[in-house]
Amino acid sequence: MARGEASTGLVVRGAGLAALLAPRHLALGLGTWMTARLAEEAAQRRLFPWLAVAFGAGILVFFAGADGLPSPVSPLLAACLCGAAAAGFRARPVALAVALGLAALFLGFAAATLRVASVAAPVLARTTIAPLAGFVEALEEREEGARLVLLVRSLGDLAPAQRPMRVRVSYRGSAPLRPGDSITAKARLLPPPEAARPGGYDFARDAYFRGIGAVGSLLGPVTVLRDAPEPPPLRLRIAAAIDDARNGLTRRITDANGGQAGAVAAALVTGKRGLIDATTNDTLRAAGIYHVVSISGLHMVLAAGVVFWIARALLALGPGLAVSWPIKKIAAALAMVGVTAYCVFSGWDIAAERALVMTLIMLGAILVDRPALSLRNLALAALIALAREPEGLLGPSFQMSFAAVAGLIACARLLDGRLLRAEGAGPLGRALAWGAAALAGTLATTLVAQAATAPFATYHFQTLQPFGVVGNALTLPLVSAVVMPAAVLGILAYPFALDRPVWWAMGLAVRGMLDIAAWIRGFDHATLVLPAFGAGALTLLTLGLLLLTLPASRLRWLGLVPALAGLAAAARPERPDLYVDRDGAGAAVRVADGRLATLGRPPAFGLEQWLKADGRSRDDPGLARAERCDAVGCVATARNGWRVALARDKRAFEADCARADIVIARTTAPAACAARLVIDRAFLAAHGATTVRFAPEGPVVTTARRPGEHAPWRLPPPPAPPPAASPEPDPTEWAP
Known part of the structure; x- marks a missing residue:
């Protein structure tokens, strides 16, 4: 029982x-x-940051799904309806949050629509060699010459409706040019190139939002017109004067130091990076400190911090001021003015502008007695930045900067160094504890920032710097304690011509930074090249990061699910077996031993992008050659046994269409071509750069753009001229 x-x-x-x-x-x-x-x-006011997330989601929906340019009336009307619904749901928290989120989403969609319409300008339709006249809007000196941005007055016989508003050209002549000059020259221009592979960097889109409708180079002599037919616009005169001052200060800093230390020091102050050579750039990247030479959040925060500290220290010298005046708020206001002036002088770059918005909000919080560093302020900065430039959401600069700050704010309680405080210790003990806390804080913040930005850096650049923690821990103290204070003092001393010793001292710190970076670059596997993963994995990783950083409750642990799923997807990417250049000039196919074999003459920049996407460095010795190449074409056998042929000449079509499984050509293939897959001029004109993966069920074709897509920066090109009449573009003219 x-x-x-x-x-x-x-x-x-x-x-x-x-x-x-x-x-x-x-x-x-x-x-x-x-x-x-x-x-x-809601009780801890942590739902507001999700409005910025919803706003960004609306922008992504526009860029991912909108075909053409929809009217902003529909999303604005939908946002108003959602806002009205939210007013009626005030007693129902969940419904209120959903309604506000939908309103923010529609507003993000509308902001993207309005932005695309506001920057609309003609894009060059075909490669053109013609006389060019215009004003030099910006000039960046480089080792091999200069790079100019010209505001175009005339281009050959093109009508204004077909003429680009701005062009970016390389100049290797000897005639001295300055921003603001009115020049005429013969130019070779081509449309801004699209992505070299599906999912890769799209220069055409970025150029469109900067008003650049063509890229190329100046040919022959350049004439500077002292009496221009028409005066330059006021906005151009102001921009040219600032750019000329930046170039003058860049030369002064480089003259005070010389070599790459001078070039890097100048870039830290003026944002002009053209004089930094490729070796130094690679060294900085390998050490994980390339962000130091890009005017962004680090520079804005340090510049504002130096001005804030100096102003507050000087005000505190007066006993009466320290007692009766709010010197902290006065110092914050002066720091806001100083950091804004620094952003203007450094070129008002997109990344610098976003960092300025964030810094001004943090300083503004001090003025109203609110916490300066909070997720609410970060979300407000994101909303302002995205409302001004919605396209920034698609780039690595916005993603990495906001991800790093969100991670640091979320982990602030773990980074305050409480465990290393020496209560009741003597002077030596307190000094040791302070040093240990500073070192631990630097390492911890670097680890958090690297973990938060790693998904975006790997997605966009296919590289990972495992020793970046060491590089940042060793160099950031130099940057914070010497380089940036010297930069502020040097700018203050520059009008009095007393700045040369300051630049020399700054150069010593920069040399130390470069020495540390070179030492780290010598480590084995200092730079890891990882295969490119898809947007789906990045979406999961981003969702995981948002859930891990934005909530204050145990809700954040839900972020582990998408984060782990994203890591699993990113760790096993589907690598293409065939890469085809957007012009059909070259290709790379995976052969039996797993290596990529090149066919034809793929552009150097495109080949580098393919190798990085495949998880290989640009100097990888494993790159193979096609089995057979002659004057009319190339042939290679893919790993699945298919024969891939690239036809350089129409004479190759008869044999290639009969024997090859895939035929690639810059010209139009015969309609009767019997190959399983034909990637010719018509196909590439409609689809752009193409990849093919040989799956068991058949070839999986991925293209850079959808057929019939009508994005403003992707105007359908006209029929391409014969290869002999179409000069191959030099990738150095348009590479970022």
């Missing part, structure tokens, strides 16, 4: 557990838990 009772009891308890695990009970329990967590988030 006892056994029966025990058994009966076990059955009853099992039935109760089964009832609790029923889908209905699970859904109710999860709903209750979510409601409690959302109420906790």
Whole structure:
């Protein structure tokens, strides 16, 4: 009897557990838990940052799905309706949050629509060699010459509706040019090139939002017109004067130091990076400190911090001021003015502008007695930056800067160094504890920032610097304690011509930074090249990062699910077996041993992008050659046994269409071509750069653009001229 009772009891308890695990009970329990967590988030005012997330989601929907340029009326009307609904849902927190999120999403979509329409300008339709006249809007000196941005007055016989508003050209002549000059010259221009591979960097899109409708080079002599037919616009005169001052200060800093130390020091102050050579750039990247030479959040925060500290220290010298005046707020206001002036002088780059917005909001919080560093302020900065430049959301600069700050704010309690405080210790003990806390804080913040930015850096650049923690820990103290204070003092001393010793001292610190970077570059595997993963994996990783950083409650642990799923997807990317250049000039196919074999003459920049996407460096010795190449074409056998042929001449079509499985050509293939897949001029004109993956069920074709897509920066090109009449573009003219 006892056994029966025990058994009966076990059955009853099992039935109760089964009832609790029923889908209905699970859904109710999860709903209750979510409601409690959302109420906790609302109580701590942590729902506001999600409005910035929803705003960004609307921008992504526009760029990912909109075909053509929709009217902003529809999303604005939808946003108003959602806002009205939110007003009626004030007593229902969940419905209120959903309505506000939808309103923010529609507003993001509308902002992207308005931005695209506001920057609309003609894009050059075909490669053109013609006389060019215009004003030099910006000039960057480089080792091999200069790079100019010209505001175009005339280009050959093109009508204004077909003429680009701005062009970016390389100049290797000897005539001295300055911003603001009115010049005429013969130019070779081509449309801004699209991505070298599907999912790769799209220069055409970035150029469109900067008003650049063509890229190329100046040919022959350049004439500077002292009496221009028309005066330059006021906006151009102001921009040219600032750019000329930047170039003058760049030369002064480089003259004070010389070599690459001078070039890097100048870039830290003026944002002009043209004099930094490729070796130094690679060294800085390998050490994980390339962000130091890009005017962004680090520079804005340090510049504002130096001005804030100096102003507050000087105001504190007066006892009366320190007691009766709010010197902290005065110093914050002066820091706001100083950092804005620094952003203007450094070129008002997109990344610098976003960093300025964030810095001004943090300093503004001091003026109204609010916490300076908070997720709410970060979300407000993101909303302002995205409303001004929605396209920035697609680039690595915005993604990495906001991800790093969000990670640091979320981990602030773990980075305050409480465990290393020496309460009651003597001077030596306090000094040691302070040094240990500073070192631990630097290492911890670097680790957090690298972990937060790694998904975006790997997605965009396919590289990872495992020793970046060491590089930042060793160089950032130099940058914070010597380089940036010297930069501020040098700019203040520059009008009095007393700045040369300051630049020399700054150069010593920069040399130390470069020495550390070169030492780290010598480590084995200092730079890891990883295969490119897709947008799906990045979306999961981004969602995981948002859930891990934005919530204050236990809701954040839900972020582990998409984060781990994203890591799994990124760790096993589907690598293409065939890469085809957007012009059909070259290709790379994976052969039996797993290596990529090149066919034809792929552009150097495109080949580098293919290798990086495949997880190989640009100097990888494993790159193979096609089995056979002659004057009319190339042939290679892919790893699945298919024959891939690249036809350089129409004479190759007869044999290639009969024997090859895939035919690639810059010209139009015969309609009767019997190959399984034909990638010719018509196909590439509609689809752009193409990749093919040989799956068991058949070839999976991925293209850089959708057929019939009508994006303003992707105007359908006209029929391409014969290869002999179409000069191959030099990738150095348009590479970022």
